[in-house]
Amino acid sequence: xxxxxxxxxxxxxxxxxxxxxxxxxxxxxxxxxxxxxxxxxxxxxxxxxxxxxxxxxxxxxxxxxxxxxxxxxxxxxxxxxxxxxxxxxxxxxxxxxxxxxxxxxxxxxxxxxxxxxxxxxxxxxxxxxxxxxxxxxxxxxxxxxxxxxxxxxxxxxxxxxxxxxxxxxxxxxxxxx
Numbered sequence: 001x002x003x004x005x006x007x008x009x010x011x012x013x014x015x016x017x018x019x020x021x022x023x024x025x026x027x028x029x030x031x032x033x034x035x036x037x038x039x040x041x042x043x044x045x046x047x048x049x050x051x052x053x054x055x056x057x058x059x060x061x062x063x064x065x066x067x068x069x070x071x072x073x074x075x076x077x078x079x080x081x082x083x084x085x086x087x088x089x090x091x092x093x094x095x096x097x098x099x100x101x102x103x104x105x106x107x108x109x110x111x112x113x114x115x116x117x118x119x120x121x122x123x124x125x126x127x128x129x130x131x132x133x134x135x136x137x138x139x140x141x142x143x144x145x146x147x148x149x150x151x152x153x154x155x156x157x158x159x160x161x162x163x164x165x166x167x168x169x170x171x172x173x174x175x176x177x
Contacts, residue, residue, distance in 0.1 A: 007107040008054050011047035015040055049119055053110050056121045061106070066113055067122035073098070074126055075118040077109060089113040094130055096139025134170055141166045 018040050057064055057077065064077040075089040080102050087109045091099040101116065103109040130136050145162040148154040154162065
């Protein structure tokens, strides 16, 4: 399969393919919204939402944050520090970092984030606000324990014990406050 070059037209290309498959023609004005078929209308709606993300990427670039529809999971778009020359989205929730995905271009990483459910532009200060909360800080400590387990430094039981220590530490701090 050929490598896609224009990620911004992903859904527009899909619309063309659907029109061909369904035997539907674009109307005289070229209006792609004129379709009566739900698959084409759905692809057009996705295309329009994706274009909003690309417009924001063109303004903001690295550091752009996108959010899922329910508003409880975000992704930070940035150059990949562990793979120079590539780009990634790093997913996070109120409890800390959850995932990442690496691509060759900013445009590709936006499409991948969109397809993973991050379909709206988020407030630029989202990460700043979340990263100072107790839940975020606990999540980062849990993540360190998970990474130690994955690296063979902690057994499963030791990792779970570390989780309990983290919870106990913050419970004590809350009682003292």
